[in-house]
Amino acid sequence: MTEITEDKELLSYVDSFQDMQNFLLNEENIIDIDVIEKVILFIREGTKNRRKKNFKTYFENIEMNIDTIKDWGNILEKLIDAIKHQEINSIKELKDHLILQGMLGFNRKYLDTFSISGRQKYLNWLNNQIGDLKNKLLEAYRNNSLNSELVGEFVTEFKKYLNGRLLLKIVNIDTKQIIGVPIHLNKNGDVEMLPHPFLDSEWELSRSIDTLKDKERIKVGDIVAAYFTDNKSERYMHTLLYVDFDGAEILPQTLQQALSEFVDNEYIEQYMEKIRKIFGIDDKNDEQIATLILQKLLDISSDIRQKLLEERDEIRKEKEKLLIEEKELDEKRREWYRIMKKIDEMIEIEEQTTPNKNETYTVIEYEPEQFISHLQSLFYYNDDQHLIYKEEIIKTFIYSLQANILTLLAGPSGTGKSSIVQALGRAVENVEVRMIPVQSSWTDTQDLLGYFHPIDKTFVPTPFMEALAEAAQEQNQSKLFLICLDEMNLAHIEYYFSEILSAREQKTPVLHLYPKRYLEIAKFILSDERASVEQRKSAEELIRLYPPVFKIPENVRFVGTLNMDHTVKPLSPKVIDRSFIFEVGHLKSDEKEKIKKKLKTLTGKIKMDYETFTSPFLDDTAVNDTVEKIEEISKLFEDYPNASLNSRGIKHVRNFLKYAKNKEEHEELIDYIILGKILPRIEIKRSEFDKIYNKVLNELSPYSRSYQRLKVMLEAKHTVTFW
Known part of the structure; x- marks a missing residue:
């Protein structure tokens, strides 16, 4: 439905749907008649036999019964009459009827599609x-x-x-x-x-x-x-x-925290079982249950309230004082609504979208020599956006991931920096992609990883930390996890990412999440019969997923996208030194057409696992000559701070080149290595650079991309810099 989310006519109903949602959710029975009439108009436009294209597209995609939606128009007409005559009981009954018939879900689908941030x-x-x-x-x-x-x-x-x-x-x-x-x-x-x-x-x-x-x-x-x-x-x-x-x-930032506000910890599991029974939820998957419960809570009405009453009485017989007294039910119902609103805003903080395990696709055999060209075709044919990238861009991206270098994709908005990461997940088996949007307020490691709650003895992870924990699970060791920090330089990278950068320099990269003594406390809680179900569950999660010394899994690759404008933070030499940076630019129409002509019609996923993905083709001996050539180019800048490659940079280059299919491919890769590992390090006063001007241009002249990029850098009057 992406093509209609900016349709001006459909967007014109946003305020009315927002007011309608507030009316349905709140206890007050007050709403402007103009709002109802606007919603009726939307329903009429979307359900009549001959519809405008934009309404037809939207209503075909929401997968709701058209006849039911038509009936809402009649109920809303009655609601207008009840409001005009101030018939409070009728207003309440019609409101409950709309909720029970699914009007609130219809309303939410519209707002999820069209609401502005x-x-x-x-x-x-x-x-x-x-x-x-x-x-x-x-x-x-x-x-x-x-x-x-x-x-x-x-x-x-x-x-x-x-x-x-x-x-x-x-x-x-x-x-x-x-x-x-x-x-x-x-x-x-x-x-x-x-x-x-x-x-x-x-x-x-x-x-x-x-x-x-x-x-x-x-x-x-x-x-x-x-x-x-x-x-x-x-x-x-x-x-x-x-x-x-x-x-x-x-405010709670997880569903568990939200529930604990009004249900005693020891009763949460039992209460959840009753909720499943009331709402007919069969799936025991926690994340799906959380979502389904949220949806069902939106449909609370007098009928559902009666069911809750009956179940409350049944639970009271099994466990004394499980729920509040009957006289407080109305207050508790309002509490449900309040909690529901919080969950509605924050549930995504704790959830990760997981692939559909029942997904069917064509399996494509892995052919090393054809791997990059197959990816290029799959990026185009696997996605409705028809993504087009030059082979060199894909190759550089893949080799950098295989060499386990922090891979930074730079360029203006709309060039496909995030898309290439997600496209790889759709094109290759056993590749999991986790997109983590960076916030400009991030200032330290806690913003990236989460924090330990000493009172509850629990670790409160971020989506980033949840992705690391997921990758570390034994059943996922054959998978490649791409954790992409989107718009990575909205905040200072060396502030919030410093612990990751330092850990990756260790022989065994580990993160220190909290003092080790809490692990012993967790072990004690697991064996303590007096501990509540929630306490045991938290202790088990702490031991299994978030140990105090957490080893960064080998099958994780870190990727970052960079927007290069005045709103973002500059990269520090420390970050540049540990990264492979390459620019993703806009392709011209003729370039796109040239690429499309050579694409092979291909859909599905390439058969591959983590071990295959990380198996190099060349050894140290085969790459020595090329490494020496790159070292010589780097030495041109050895008189300037941070400008030439150090031992870490040479190691990156060596590992990168090992994934080339043959030595002939190295000459092409030298250009991209200069562009991604050497030029970003340069920050030299123009007056100083003039001393090596001719020598540098002469050495880089065989490498067209690097040569042209340097020419752009030399247009600066004061400082020659990549950025």
Whole structure:
């Protein structure tokens, strides 16, 4: 449905569907009639016999019964009459009927398809709805006349926009202060930072640590919901908000955490069994159950409420005081809705999309000499996007992965940097791809790996750490795991990725997740009959998946995509030294046509496992001559700091060349090695570079790509640099 997600006519219903969802989810029975009429219009346009192409495409893809959807139009007409006549009971009954018939699921499918991101919605509100106020604030700030009246006006509007509470991610706690940044959690569970309303900077909200009542309650990495008021301090008035960190609610970031808020730990497993029975869930897979329960919770109505009542009474007979008293059921139902909304925003934080085990495809035998050309064809024919890459790009990418070098794909947006990683997973058997979007707020290893919770004795992993743990499982040792950090340089790589970079230099690369003594505690909990089911499960997970000293699996390859614009952080020499960097650019039409003409019509997956993928074709002797040639080119820059290859870089080059099919291929690869391992290291003053100008150009002249790239670099007036 990608082609219709930007259709202006379909997008025009977003606000109405958002209001309809709020109406269906909340206890209040108030909704604007214009909203209902807009939804009715959408239904009528999508279900009539002769439909516009955009509506026809959308309704054919949502896989819902058209007759049922038509009936909703009639029910919504009755709802309008009930609202006009203020018939509260009728409004409630019609609302419940719509939910029971699946209207909420229909509503959610639309919003999942067309809703803009929370960050964009915030920017639209900021620039359009309160644009004049924003300009007044900026002008007052520049004139040093920012006052409490203006700030108070903004805070009043901001509270209306947020419905009272603000989400923050805690990014730093030191001896003096606690700092949080305002965020929105989008529908995929990703954190989107909200920029400062009128300053070109991050919006950091802080408070003195000494004034907090409970200094240990909130930790770095927590996501909290907090009330706020206007900041009256002249020194900090530009931050606009004064946040109540004491009253802030720490939000759950996993389904287990969310459930534990209203179900005692010892009863969670039993309660889940009853939930499965109530909602008819057969699959015992935890992730699928989490998703299905979430979907079913959206359909809660008076009928479902009665089932919950019956099951609650049955559980009470089996376990005393399992659920709250009957008189609190309405309050608990509201709690379900609240938890459901949190899960709806954050469930993707803990979930990983796994391949369909029942997937069927054509198996293509692995032919070493044809491997790259087969990949080129599969990238095109396996995907609706018809991805086209030059063979040299694919070859460089594959050899870098095989040599286990940190592989960085640089280039402008839309050139297929992320797509080539995902395409490899679709084209080769036993290749698992995990895409990890990097956030600009990442500042340390905890943001990448997760953290240990000393009170609960559990390790709270990130999707990145979950991918490492998955790769480490015995049943996955024959698979290649590609962990791709998307837009890797949105944050400083050497800050959050430093532990990985250091670990990869060790003979046995390991990560230190938490003190070893907690592992002994976990072993004790497993053997303690008094421990709850949840405690045992957490202990088992700690031992099996997240030991204190975690060995990075050999079958993992790290990839990063880089966007080269003013919004990203520059690469440090440390990162460049440990990487193979190659640029993915836009292909011209004639280049694409030339490639398409030679593609072989091919779909399916190449038969391969991790051992085959990492088996080199050449030995050290066969690559020595080429390595020496590259060393000579590197020595041209040995008088300049960090510019020439060190022993690590030479090792990378040697391992890279071993995957070439023959020595004849080496001459072509020299060009890409210069481009990916030598030129990115250069940062030399133009006046200094002029001393070696002619010699360098002469040496690089046989290598067209590197030569042309250097010519571009030499256009700089002050510093010759790749970036």
